[in-house]
Amino acid sequence: MKYYIKNKTLFLRGNFRAVSSGAGGGLSDVSTIINRTVEKNFVHDSPEKFIEGIVREEGCTGDFYGLLTAVDMKTLCVLINRTVTVFITAGVSNPNPKNPKLPGTINIIVHSRDGLFDEAMAGLIITATEAKTEALFSMGYDFAGTTTDAVVACCSKDNEKIHRYAGRMTDIGRWTAEAVLFGVQEAIARHDGKKPAEKPALYVLSTIGGDHWIEWSPEGCPYYPCHFRGQACNYCYCPFYPCNDEELGYFIETSAGGTVWACTTCILMHHPEIVDHMKKYPMATISELKKVAEVKNLKINAETET
Template sequence: MRYFVRDGTLFIRGRFRAASTGVGGGIADVTTVLNHTVPHDFQEDPVRRLELITARHGIFRDYFGLLTAVDMHHLCVLQYDSVTVFITAGVSNPTPSPSTPHTINIIAYSREGMADAALLETIITATGAKAWALHQLGYDFPGTTTDAVVAACERDAEPMHTYAGTLTEIGRRVHEAVLFGLPEALAKQQGRVKREGPSFFIYSRYGGDHWVEWQKENCPYYPCHFAGQRCDYCYCPCYPCGDDDLGEWVESSNGGRVWGCADCTLLHTPEGADYMKRNPEATLAELKRFRERI
């Protein structure tokens, strides 16, 4: 899975099995899930708008799309082990009103395989967490009139997860990510938290289980590789790549094995980071070839 924001649109690219409640939703194999910002006075056909956006980027048919009036620099991305959740949120339309288009869009991705029933249950789990988060914030409604959820997993992975309710590991991760991330997304959209771009949170067990927002400006470990390194991809979009040239599987203190790549600087050189920004869907082999040329 790769994700990037371009021209007011979040693109999530890969080979997915996905379920969507958004425009043209359902259950399907897709290569792209996107969340696109529209103007506040948007009156166009949603299907047509998504067709134009995807065609402009060479994407045809096999995608699920969401629309929102929330700007993508208010996006919150939350990573909890194998689960990544993307949230944009605004709550100006708890009741029908064409002049207040803000909405809550949630995309939950798992790099582990899921049965179709688990994908559908992920939508229920995310919706329940959204309603509870709004309740805790003091809102008297469980969502807006235009909210949408997409649940996606790696298409080629074996279906490890049959269920995704809150008693399951994957459901608990989705629930916790939405419960924490929705208030953060609203705080950004409402101007109470100011960031120059999307926010990235990771669930950390170091020093006790908690969420951490990564900000390169305040990183206490800089420079962790070398002076002058670029930290745009501190949390690598290729992780876990499984390439023996770049890392190795190591035993986790919490049990199991995790991909260790502390010595990899593939995307930390200024040239490598810039190349990735220009070519966000570059394969690992392409990135390695580029490194050899510089």
Template sequence: MRYFFTGDTIFVRGDFRAASTGVNGGSRPASTIFNHTVPGNFDHADPFRYLWQIATAAGFGEDFFGLLTAVPMRHLCILQYDFITVFITAGVTNPNPDPTAPHTINIIVVSREGLSDGALLETIVTATGAKAHALGLMKYPFTGTTTDAVVVASEGEVRHTYAGTATEAGRRVYAAVARGVQEALDRQEGRTVRERPSFFIFSRYGGDHWVEWRPEGCPYYPCHFEGQVCDFCYCPYYPCHDSELGEWVKSSSGGQIWSCSTCTLLHEPGVAAYFKKNPEASLPELKKYRVSLKEDPQ
């Protein structure tokens, strides 16, 4: 799974089995999932064709699921809980029966571990329940808007048959969505001000808790070297399983976790700049580019 921003769009790319409640929804393989910001007065006779134009302009095929929102992408919240990553934009000026109201709550859930078809659909139920719970905690008198949508996707061999809240997958989805909806609404409604999308990671250091990573004033800088680039503190290739860049280590829970604490690849200014221009670059391509920079620094 890889994700990146292009203007007013968050693109999530991979080899997915996915299910969507959005425009042209259903359940099928997909290589691209995206959420795109439109103007508040957006009115298009054919929303699917509009989404198709976005995918085509980006150079992607027709195997996609797309969502539309009036929420600016700077209010996007990304939450990572182990093998689950959630992308949320949220606005609630549309809790009424008027489908033309501009805002919506869009949730994209991606699992790096395979979900059965049943688990994909159950994840939609789990995410919706978490959304309703979050709105209740924030004292909203409704459980969603009339245009809310959920996309769920997973990669790899099936490891999870179910995704209810008592399962490993469902527990992580519920926690990430419940926290993410609240954080996304805080940003959309001005209670929290950020100039770029927000990234949260579930940490077990010092007790289970969510951490918002921000490059400004990072207490660990420089964790590698003076002048490092921190735009990709949480690597889009993780876990890469490349033994030249990381290794398996014992986790605090007794299992194993992929550690890349000594990897500097995306912290190197030249490599980071190349990746920003070429967000679809493969890991071998970046490693090759790093070698070329060392051979010819000019």
């Protein structure tokens, strides 16, 4: 899965099995998922065709799912919890039957690096909605959501299916609920101006010293430079992970008896030249980037240097 923001639109690109409660949603194989910012009084005869126009204009082929919101993408919260990545835009200011002064849209996209059975993806919609409601109540709101909220759950359709269910008692459900519970509150705070929101925020669940969320930023990182001086940190959390490319990493055994992809010596994504190429061509493949590195005589794998 790769994601990027362009023209007021969050794009997720990949080879997904997905379920969506948004316009034109359902259960299907899709290659693109978007969340698009529209004007507050947006009206369109066919939201599905409007979304398709955005997808095709970007040059995306294949099927797609899309969500719409009046919330600015600079308030987007991206949250990484183990194998789950959650994308949230949230506002609570859209007309609602109980209180016409309380409108907005809370859009949530859940992506799992693990494979999911269809029933698990459907379960993630329930889990994400429950966590969203808990977040709203914890903030003092007396409603469970807005009238235009939507959720998408997805995974790579080629992955081996691992999770059959996704309630909050399961690992995948718990990881999702943790991210949504924290992320909805952060997204609303950013939308309401209670927290700075000059650009999207990336949060990672750290397990050091007990589980807690940290907002990652390349500016002022205490570990810089973790690979080499002059490195670029834009893709510190690599969009290709786990790439399974043995030139860039390797599998190691975990204390639980399984295996995990390790790429601590990979420096491909830290070269400024590679970052520039990714920004210009966000759908570039690992092979393409390795060729760029070869042409520019850049090392792609080395022991950490300072």
